[in-house]
Amino acid sequence: MANIINEPSRTFGEYLLLPSLTTKDCVVENVDLKTPICRFKKGEKPQLTLNIPFSSAIMQSVSDNNMAIALAKNGGISFIYCSQSIESEAEMVRKVKKYKAGFVISDSNLTPENTLQDVLELKERTGHSTMAITEDGSSDGKLLGIVTGRDYRITRDPLDKKVKEFMTPAEKLIVGKEGITLSEANDIIWENKLNALPIVDENFNLVYTVFRKDYSEDKDNPRSLLDDQKRYVVGAGINSRDYKERVPALVEAGADVLCIDSSEGFSEWQADTIKWIKSKYDDTVKVGAGNVVEKEGFKYLADAGADFIKIGIGGGSICITREQKGIGRGQASAVLDVAKARDEYFEQTGIYVPICSDGGIVLDYHITLALSMGADFVMLGRYFAGFDESPTAKIKYGNGYVKEYWGEGSNRARNWARYDLGGKAGLQFEEGVDSYVPYAGKLDDGLGSTLHKIKSTMCNCGAKTIKELQQNVRLTVVSSTSLTEGGAHDVILKNQ
Ligand code: RVP
Numbered sequence: 001m002a003n004i005i006n007e008p009s010r011t012f013g014e015y016l017l018l019p020s021l022t023t024k025d026c027v028v029e030n031v032d033l034k035t036p037i038c039r040f041k042k043g044e045k046p047q048l049t050l051n052i053p054f055s056s057a058i059m060q061s062v063s064d065n066n067m068a069i070a071l072a073k074n075g076g077i078s079f080i081y082c083s084q085s086i087e088s089e090a091e092m093v094r095k096v097k098k099y100k101a102g103f104v105i106s107d108s109n110l111t112p113e114n115t116l117q118d119v120l121e122l123k124e125r126t127g128h129s130t131m132a133i134t135e136d137g138s139s140d141g142k143l144l145g146i147v148t149g150r151d152y153r154i155t156r157d158p159l160d161k162k163v164k165e166f167m168t169p170a171e172k173l174i175v176g177k178e179g180i181t182l183s184e185a186n187d188i189i190w191e192n193k194l195n196a197l198p199i200v201d202e203n204f205n206l207v208y209t210v211f212r213k214d215y216s217e218d219k220d221n222p223r224s225l226l227d228d229q230k231r232y233v234v235g236a237g238i239n240s241r242d243y244k245e246r247v248p249a250l251v252e253a254g255a256d257v258l259c260i261d262s263s264e265g266f267s268e269w270q271a272d273t274i275k276w277i278k279s280k281y282d283d284t285v286k287v288g289a290g291n292v293v294e295k296e297g298f299k300y301l302a303d304a305g306a307d308f309i310k311i312g313i314g315g316g317s318i319c320i321t322r323e324q325k326g327i328g329r330g331q332a333s334a335v336l337d338v339a340k341a342r343d344e345y346f347e348q349t350g351i352y353v354p355i356c357s358d359g360g361i362v363l364d365y366h367i368t369l370a371l372s373m374g375a376d377f378v379m380l381g382r383y384f385a386g387f388d389e390s391p392t393a394k395i396k397y398g399n400g401y402v403k404e405y406w407g408e409g410s411n412r413a414r415n416w417a418r419y420d421l422g423g424k425a426g427l428q429f430e431e432g433v434d435s436y437v438p439y440a441g442k443l444d445d446g447l448g449s450t451l452h453k454i455k456s457t458m459c460n461c462g463a464k465t466i467k468e469l470q471q472n473v474r475l476t477v478v479s480s481t482s483l484t485e486g487g488a489h490d491v492i493l494k495n496q
Contacts, residue, residue: 017473022462073221082236108130111133140206260287307354319431336374
C-alpha cells in the first residue's frame with residue numbers, strides 16, 4: 001500500500017522566525033557565517049569551510065570562471081557547470097586558480113593570419129579593443145604581437161587585411177616577466193605610457209595581461225576564500241556518465257571540490273561515481289552528491305561516501321520537474337527532514353555530512369530560514385544570474401535591464417547527462433525553462449546587502465553563528481492571512 005506522508009510539503013514562504021533575546025554583544029559585526037562544506041569526524045576540524053554559506057548553481061547561465069572569482073572573493077564558492085566539454089570546464093577551473101587581482105587572462109586572442117574583419121567581430125563580441133596575438137590564438141600560446149584600436153583605420157583599411165600586417169609585433173612590445181608584482185607591472189605601464197602590459201613566461205608564452213585601469217583592484221577582501229597557496233577556491237560539477245575522464249581533468253586543473261550534478265541523486269549511478277572517486281584518490285578529492293529530499297536518500301549517499309549532500313527537487317525558479325513528472329517536495333519540508341537525518345547520522349556514526357539547500361530561494365530571508373532549518377549552506381541560481389558577473393547577456397527590457405537565465409533541463413542547455421539517469425542518452429521532454437531575471441548590478445553590492453540582512457536577522461534571534469541559529473531558532477508556520485499582513489497593506493503606495 002502507498003506510504004502517505006500526511007504532513008503537507010511546505011516551502012520557505014510558509015514560515016517565519018520568532019525573535020529571541022538579543023544580547024548586547026550580538027551585533028552584525030560579531031556574526032560569523034563560516035560553515036563546513038565537507039564531511040568531518042566528531043572532534044576534528046572540517047578540511048574545507050566556506051566563509052559565507054553561499055554556493056552558485058551548477059548552471060551554464062550562472063557559474064563560469066568570472067562568477068567563481070567574484071563569489072570566492074566574497075567568501076563563497078561556485079561550482080563551474082559541467083554541461084560543456086571536459087576541456088572547457090577544466091579551462092574555466094584553471095582560470096580561477098590562475099587568477100590574481102589585476103592580472104587578466106585574456107579572452108580576446110587571435111592569430112597573425114586572422115583579418116581585420118575578425119578583429120572587429122571579436123571587439124563587438126567581447127567589448128575589448130586590446131587583443132593578444134598568439135601563435136595558436138589561445139590565451140596561453142606564444143605571444144607574437146598585440147592589436148589595439150590604434151593599429152587600424154576602419155575607414156581606410158580593407159577588411160581582409162591580415163592581422164600580421166598591422167599588429168605591433170613581439171619584438172617591439174614591452175612585456176613583463178611572469179612573477180612580477182602588480183605594482184612593478186604598473187610602474188612599467190606608467191613609465192612607458194602603455195595601456196596594457198602582457199606578462200610572459202620564459203618561453204614567451206602569454207600568461208596574463210595587466211591593464212592600466214585595473215590598478216585600484218589590488219586590495220584583498222578579508223572574506224576571500226583562498227586555498228593554502230592563496231588562490232581562489234573553486235568547485236566543479238561532474239556527472240555520473242563521463243566521470244572517469246572528467247574528474248581527472250578537473251583535479252589536474254585544480255578544482256578544490258566536485259559535485260555530482262543531477263536532478264535526482266538517490267541512485268546507484270551516484271554511489272558508483274562517489275566510490276570510484278574515493279577509491280582512485282583516497283580522500284584527497286572531495287565530492288558532493290544529490291539532489292535528495294528525504295532521509296533515505298541522504299543516508300544512501302552519506303553511506304556511499306559523499307562529502308556533502310544537496311537537497312531539492314523541483315523547487316528551482318526555472319524548474320518544471322514537479323509539473324512534468326509529479327516528483328519533488330516543498331523545499332522547507334525537504335530541508336527539515338534531511339537535516340534531521342544528518343543529525344541522526346552524526347550521532348550514530350560520529351561523522352558530520354554537511355547539507356546544502358539548493359533552489360527555491362526567492363527572498364533574502366529564505367536563506368536565513370534554510371540555514372535555521374539545518375542547511376549548512378545554500379545553492380542559488382536565479383539570485384546569482386542577475387548580477388554582472390554571471391555569464392549571460394544583459395538585455396534592455398522596458399525601462400530597465402534583464403539578464404538571461406535558463407534551466408539545465410531546458411532544451412537550450414542540452415544537458416542530457418543531468419536527466420537521463422544512465423539510460424539511453426537524449427532529453428525526451430524538458431524539465432526547465434528559458435527565462436529572464438531582473439538585472440541586479442554588481443555581485444559585491446547585492447551580496448553585501450543580503451549578508452547584512454542575514455546577520456541582522458540572526459542577531460534578532462540571538463545567534464552569532466549558524467550553529468547557534470540552528471540550536472536556538474523558533475519557527476512559526478504562517479497562515480495565508482498573516483502573509484498579507486507581512487507586506488505593506490491597507491495603504492496607498494506612493495510612486496505607483
Ligand atoms: P533557483 O535558485 O531557484 O533558480 O534554483 C537553482 C537550482 O535549480 C539549481 O541549483 C538546480 O538544482 C535546479 N535546476 C537547474 N536547472 C533546472 C531545470 O532546468 N529544471 N533546475
